[in-house]
Amino acid sequence: MDLGLKDKPVLVMASSSGIGFGVALEFAREGARVMLFSRSEEKLQRAAERIEELTGHRPLYTVGDIRNREDIKKAVEKTIESYGSVFALFNNTGGPPAGSFEDFEDEDWIQAFNLTLLAYVRTIRAVLPYMKKAGKGRIVNNTSSSIKQVIDNLILSNAFRTGIVGLTKSLSRELGKYNILVNAVGAGKIATERVDYLDSLKASKEGVALEEIRKRYFKEIPLGRYGTTEEFARFVVFLCSEANTYVTGQSFLIDGGMVKAY
Numbered sequence: 001m002d003l004g005l006k007d008k009p010v011l012v013m014a015s016s017s018g019i020g021f022g023v024a025l026e027f028a029r030e031g032a033r034v035m036l037f038s039r040s041e042e043k044l045q046r047a048a049e050r051i052e053e054l055t056g057h058r059p060l061y062t063v064g065d066i067r068n069r070e071d072i073k074k075a076v077e078k079t080i081e082s083y084g085s086v087f088a089l090f091n092n093t094g095g096p097p098a099g100s101f102e103d104f105e106d107e108d109w110i111q112a113f114n115l116t117l118l119a120y121v122r123t124i125r126a127v128l129p130y131m132k133k134a135g136k137g138r139i140v141n142n143t144s145s146s147i148k149q150v151i152d153n154l155i156l157s158n159a160f161r162t163g164i165v166g167l168t169k170s171l172s173r174e175l176g177k178y179n180i181l182v183n184a185v186g187a188g189k190i191a192t193e194r195v196d197y198l199d200s201l202k203a204s205k206e207g208v209a210l211e212e213i214r215k216r217y218f219k220e221i222p223l224g225r226y227g228t229t230e231e232f233a234r235f236v237v238f239l240c241s242e243a244n245t246y247v248t249g250q251s252f253l254i255d256g257g258m259v260k261a262y
Contacts, residue, residue, distance in 0.1 A: 006031035009083030016043035018192040022229025027155025034059035076126040088138040088240035096156035116160040135178040138240040172249030181248035188255020222257035
């Protein structure tokens with residue numbers, strides 16, 4: 001299938017590692033012109049070099065903090081200056097701290113809101129004029145499997161990830177007339193540093209080996225393993241492509257069947 005992404009300009013947030021890197025790599029494999037974004041220039045340089053090594057296409061990058069309005073604006077402006085437009089946006093960010101309700105004060109909630117929801121709003125706001133002018137665009141918002149089934153000890157993430165679902169559905173209705181398709185994806189257990197961190201926290205809290213925690217999760221996942229960033233990325237890139245012309249306003253789980261909710 002031709003995804004129609006050759007030379008299409010795309011912006012991938014939080015893309016120096018993990019899921020964001022996997023998505024950026026898959027876009028590059030399809031011949032898209034990729035802009036990376038992350039806080040660490042060192043990690044961005046390594047990511048860009050690795051993507052070029054694997055695909056022959058070297059992405060550009062912007063250094064910034066996704067919680068900073070001006071840094072987001074800078075990333076979009078650099079994408080426009082370099083590539084002329086933005087066809088697709090993959091909204092992505094690291095997760096807020098783990099913990100239960102009584103672990104957090106007002107400032108923790110505010111920071112989680114800025115990181116997990118407001119950053120997405122700001123990035124969409126920044127790319128929207130260019131997508132509307134072009135008369136087409138694709139936006140995919142990364143969330144979590146917690147949009148269907150809450151995850152214990154992740155109350156900040158549980159609270160704000162569901163807000164992205166409402167944002168996605170509302171935007172799909174508002175932006176359909178401009179041929180801008182907006183969807184959300186929720187990761188289950190994808191093998192990333194974030195999942196390693198959460199598994200390690202659980203192992204430490206229970207006083208068991210990390211491998212014991214992973215074995216338990218493997219039993220809960222019908223496919224019997226964690227997913228890869230490549231598997232996650234292939235679906236995201238389809239949603240962000242010209243091959244997707246009628247899927248919008250939807251929230252999908254990429255979890256190997258782990259979540260039992262409908």
